[in-house]
Ligand SMILES: Cc1ncc(COP(=O)(O)OP(=O)(O)O)c(N)n1
């Protein structure tokens with residue numbers, strides 16, 4: 001069989017019932033192709049054969065002109081009648097061998113799969129590509145099987161990476177401007193990523209299919225900066241770069257959109273200002289897109305309030321920043337304290353990508369699915385360093401993120417390298433929102449250090465904890481109350497000193513690389 005060169009990046013599956021009033025399926029397909037759709041599948045679940053063929057011919061005129069392959073859903077007879085470029089078949093449709101025999105070796109055959117076993121059979125049968133799904137629940141099709149999520153895609157991609165013949169892959173099921181970026185990039189496994197996304201409603205039901213298609217294609221093709229894990233890091237080379245990040249915050253004034261709990265709002269805004277960033281505190285969905293569009297923006301989601309619509313607010317905010325390829329920091333406040341919070345974090349991790357996840361031991365253990373002794377929002381510290389290092393490393397690798405675990409000793413991991421940082425002061429545990437504001441600092445740092453989020457995390461923790469050490473002994477500091485003001489002062493002083501070339505304060509840094517004991 002001669003492998004066909006097909007670009008599966010943006011694969012449109014049609015549905016006549018979703019076309020907006022006042023337009024036609026043909027017009028929507030044309031507009032989608034104008035926006036960059038690379039494959040079209042004509043899917044008519046209820047059409048009479050003669051109507052299906054007639055429609056296939058009109059759609060084929062459009063796709064042929066654009067040089068875009070046209071596949072027919074399920075119906076081999078229709079595909080043969082119009083000499084389509086191929087067919088897409090489901091698990092319960094015609095078998096691949098018969099389809100191949102009738103279509104010939106040059107036509108494209110795709111098959112729906114949900115599990116590795118189905119993918120293995122499809123590969124053996126000689127399909128050209130598999131449609132993996134449904135990733136999420138969708139209103140477009142009543143599912144026969146439960147959604148498989150990003151993990152389900154990963155399993156299939158892992159399997160396919162071990163198969164000698166290249167079988168292309170597209171994911172399907174609720175893929176849109178909010179979800180696609182994460183599905184494509186987070187499902188990638190060493191040596192293999194999705195070839196594209198298959199989309200129905202997000203394009204066919206769109207008021208402007210050209211614009212949506214253009215954006216979706218961009219999301220699929222963009223090289224994600226967060227996939228970059230820099231190997232072989234060592235403490236001294238990372239520390240050497242810390243001043244540049246802190247100075248960049250001063251010179252570029254990144255915009256940090258804080259969605260933080262009520263207790264932390266004022267403190268977080270002051271801390272952002274002290275280090276040279278520009279804070280906004282907003283839970284107002286209509287302005288999220290505008291905020292995400294500000295150059296140098298970053299979002300902090302600090303899961304403070306537990307209102308009915310909080311998850312929707314967070315998902316919308318994260319989606320807005322994802323669309324603009326801007327970074328998002330998650331602070332899973334009290335993640336394990338209630339079922340409500342556990343399920344909220346699960347939804348967020350399932351649907352969004354976070355550039356940095358910052359939490360105390362209880363919070364990080366909870367989202368990693370590990371048992372901790374957490375009570376309320378207090379961190380426990382009776383786990384051994386080794387256990388904590390294992391947890392942060394595994395979580396960072398799984399979520400393709402940077403994990404900061406705060407406590408008496410702070411751990412930072414990108415899944416490959418883990419640093420242990422031992423600066424700070426006991427007063428940090430005596431004031432409210434001390435962890436929350438570290439999230440705001442991380443937002444500012446990662447906004448100017450997209451290509452090295454690990455460095456951004458190290459710079460954040462060092463600046464904050466060394467400022468705390470200095471604030472605790474500053475003149476006039478008598479306890480936690482006066483400490484807060486002095487901490488804001490020290491952040492301001494250290495950040496300005498760094499921007500002016502004085503980095504002597506960094507000599508206080510107590511950082512080491514974690515190395516697992518044999
Ligand atoms: C690209 C792609 N993937 C999966 C499907 C689903 O096909 P199937 O399981 O046959 O369900 P119906 O589309 O027939 O409802 C698809 N159509 N395209």
Ligand SMILES: Cc1ncsc1CCOP(=O)(O)O
Pocket residue numbers: 013133134135137138139140141172173174175198199200201202
């Ligand atoms: C045909 C199909 N197969 C699995 S999910 C699905 C529908 C996907 O539609 P949408 O992109 O509108 O969620």
